[in-house]
Amino acid sequence: MKYMATYDLMESARNTNQWLGASALALGSYPITGLVPNPFFQIIAAWGEITERTFSRMVAKPDWNIQTVVGADGRDHIVSVEHLVKRPFGDLIQFKVHGRPEKARRVLLVAPMSGHYATLLRSTVASLLPDCEVFITDWHNARDIPVSAGKFDVEDYTLYLVDFLRHLGPDTHVIAVCQPAPLALAATAYLAEEDPSAQPRSLTLIGGPIDPDAAATDVTDFGRRVTMGQLEQFVIQRVGFKYAGVGRLVYPGLLQLASFMSMNSERHSQAFTEQILKAAKGEAGDHDRHNRFYDEYLAVMDMTAEFYLSTVERVFKNREIAQNAFVVDGNKVDIAAITDVAVKTVEGADDDISAPGQCVAALDLLTGLPDEKKASHVEPGAGHYGIFAGRSWRNNIRPLVLDFIDANAGRPRRTPRLRSV
Structure with missing residues (x-):
């Protein structure tokens, strides 16, 4: 896996999900959807809002925000x-x-x-x-x-x-x-x-x-089960063309995040489901407890x-x-x-x-x-x-x-x- 192509593939998948979220948010936010007496469009917009924010924050370094x-x-x-x-x-x-x-x-x-x-x-x-x-x-x-x-x-x-x-x-x-x-x-x-x-x-x-x-x-x-050869073969990748470190061998933050999430997948799934429902009801805040935690948790580095x-x-x-x-x-x-x-x-x-x-x-x-x-x-x-x-x-x-x-x-x-x- 030590190729730029695999690194860029992950980045492409992240970017695609961010785009899908933004598109769903835009689609569900058109004023004319208010004429439809069904929460479908609110759910679509809420899903898009949460999805876009989730995948966009993965490549942004958080600010210290200590004023x-x-x-x-x-x-x-x-x-x-x-x-x-x-x-x-x-x-x-x-x-x-x-x-x-x-x-x-x-x-x-x-x-x-x-x-x-x-x-x-x-x-x-x-x-x-x-x-x-x-x-x-x-x-x-x-x-x-x-x-x-x-x-x-x-x-x-x-x-x-x-x-x-x-x-x-x-x-x-x-x-x-x-x-x-x-x-x-x-x-x-x-x-x-x-x-x-x-x-x-x-x-x-x-x-x-x-x-x-x-x-x-x-x-x-x-750490006991995996061999060093397996690690080097399956998790090490080369930074893609988008970043200044192009060609550098790294353990990508997105892979690390995937392992973090898998350890408590049910808890994370429930948290995002609840946040989507809150956003659909207009009860979610830009800096509520969910966003404060995941703004940091999802911001990963290689x-x-x-x-x-x-x-x-x-x-x-x-x-x-x-x-x-x-x-x-x-x-x-x-x-x-x-x-x-x-x-x-x-x-x-x-x-x-x-x-x-x-x-x-x-x-x-x-x-x-x-x-x-x-x-x-x-x-x-x-x-x-x-x-x-x-x-x-x-x-x-x-x-x-x-x-x-x-x-x-x-x-x-x-x-x-x-x-x-």
């Missing part, structure tokens, strides 16, 4: 997104709150590169902004990166994190969400050996597969083939992080080298992607870290999404994480560098 934050003075302060470090495959950005004294807590959110944009953490960012200076890794869509930019795999990802942490300075607290948890742990260990003065103050790992074999899920079962394949092979199959055998740029990373960075793990009791046990395995690897600098939390009733963006995060996990950050803040080590690069 203001309320300060301690009770006033709204303007928030701007500023790029501190620009790199071919991802940037380090800051949510700059204007007119507010700088907060003592400096938090780097490490966003996952697993088929969605970093904006998946929008609500996480919004919840932290009132109390923290917030930075985040903003990964780029591989389809928009020219082949001339080179490769990007798990080692490159880890080195990007290392560079970002060096730029921010050592008074930073890292929160890694889901997929990057093992690589954030590796980056911290890398710094512990190569540049100890650039280590973060604390590291919070949320729902990440440190040891995928610690608890089985559909994701880990898939991953470089080497990143996807190396993640499956090295993190899931070979368990290099879990066995403390991960190598970065020719250097073996020893997780036991972490001796003074406080580490906390957070898991959801009902997480069906990174089940409880996978993330907390990090603490057993930290043999050089005192027990008083280790912490863990399992949130009852919380699924994967809820532990970083849902009610469980807002009401229970966020306060615990902020307390953990405060408990390990210490005295400032040095003034961070914040110039643009």
Whole structure:
């Protein structure tokens, strides 16, 4: 399947469905249809509206849409997104709150590169902004990166994190969400050996597969069953002619989305059926609960083939992080080298992607870290999404994480560098 034709075929199918939705919306919206005493045309228009929006949002990067934050003075302060470090495959950005004294807590959110944009953490960012200076890794869509930019795999990802942490300075607290948890742990260990003065103050790992074999899920079962040859043959494609990354080997976001949807197909089908009926009745809103969720959920990005394949092979199959055998740029990373960075793990009791046990395995690897600098939390009733963006995060996990950050803040080590690069 490593051909442009298969990539362009998927894009053509998406574009056709978007066009069909737009056509049905236009057909069902003609004023003359009001003369027909039958809900058929309302249903057609509603189906078209939902279908067009569904397929159009798959290729649009969502906006952060964080305009203001309320300060301690009770006033709204303007928030701007500023790029501190620009790199071919991802940037380090800051949510700059204007007119507010700088907060003592400096938090780097490490966003996952697993088929969605970093904006998946929008609500996480919004919840932290009132109390923290917030930075985040903003990964780029591989389809928009020219082949001339080179490769990007798990080692490159880890080195990007290392560079970002060096730029921010050592008074930073890292929160890694889901997929990057093992690589954030590796980056911290890398710094512990190569540049100890650039280590973060604390590291919070949320729902990440440190040891995928610690608890089985559909994701880990898939990783065991499939061979690397099968993955390379059946899911890797070349970016088509429409995008700047034409010819680049990628794992397409549309394929990732299809796998996401298939895991809970009945729930998604019911959600879209209910939304069509609401739209037909005039009860659906442009920013209602359904649209807020799916505007983000359906916005997918391509991953470089080497990143996807190396993640499956090295993190899931070979368990290099879990066995403390991960190598970065020719250097073996020893997780036991972490001796003074406080580490906390957070898991959801009902997480069906990174089940409880996978993330907390990090603490057993930290043999050089005192027990008083280790912490863990399992949130009852919380699924994967809820532990970083849902009610469980807002009401229970966020306060615990902020307390953990405060408990390990210490005295400032040095003034961070914040110039643009």
